[in-house]
Amino acid sequence: MKAIFEGNKEWIKNTLDKDPNFFNNLSEGQSPEYLWIGCSDSRVPANEIVNLPPGSIFVQRNIANQVGNTDMNLLSVVYYAVKYLKVKHILVVGHYGCGGVLAAMSNNSFGFLDNWLVAIKNVYSKYQDTLDMIDDLEKRGDMLVELNVIEQVRNLAKISFIQKEWKNGEYPQIHGLVYSLKDGVLKDLDSSINTIANMRPVYQINEDILKK
Secondary structure: OHHHHHHHHHHHHHHHHHOOOHHHHHOOOOOOOEEEEEEOOOOOOHHHHOOOOOOOEEEEEEOOOOOOOOOHHHHHHHHHHHHOOOOOEEEEEEEOOOHHHHHHHOOOOOOOHHHHHHHHHHHHHHOHHHHOOOOOHHHHHHHHHHHHHHHHHHHHHOOHHHHHHHOOOOOOEEEEEEEOOOOOOEEEOOOOEOOHHHOOOOOOOOHHHHHO
8 A cells, every 4th residue: 555655646746747737627627528438457547548637538447348227337427427527429448358358258157257247248149150250269359359349339329318318419429449458559440329320230340350
C-alpha cells in the first residue's frame, strides 16, 4: 500500500506542475462524450490508450467486456451515461489475448467464474462453424474476441431505454473496438449501430486474422 500512496503524491505533483488548475476544473463536474465498456484486464487502461484526460470517458469494466440484460450494475451505468451524462458514443472494447475469452474456449473448470463464462461460450456456439475452421488456437481466440465484442454491441442495441433514445435522434452511437496488447493499436470492427434498423445480421470473417 505504501507504493499506492507514494504514487498518488507523485501523480498530484506532476499533474499540478503541468496544470495548476487541473483539480479545480475537474471538481466542477463531468461531461464525457464516451462510455467505455471494457475488460477488467489491468493492461487496458481506457483513458491512456486513447490519450484523453480524466473526465473524458465514463467507464464500466468486467471480465471479457460482457453486456448482460440481467447485470444491474452495467445497466445502471449505461442508463446513467445515456440519460444523465448524455454520452454520444458507447464503446465496447475487447482485447486480443483476453483471459476470459480464452478460458471460455477451454474445457477447464474455473470454479465460480464458470457462471460468467457461459455467455462467452454461447457466443462460441453461435459461430462454431466459423471458429472451428481455424486450427491455430491463438488465431481462433482472436476471432472469438472480435465476435464477442460484436455480440455485446448487439446486446446493447436491444436495451429498451437505448432504443427509446434513438426515437429522438441518432445518439448514442454504439461501436465495437478491439485493442492489441502487442502493438497498442485500437481497431474498429466496423460494427457501429445508431438505430435498431442497421444491426448487421451476419459477421464477416476477418481475413487479417486468418492470414496471421
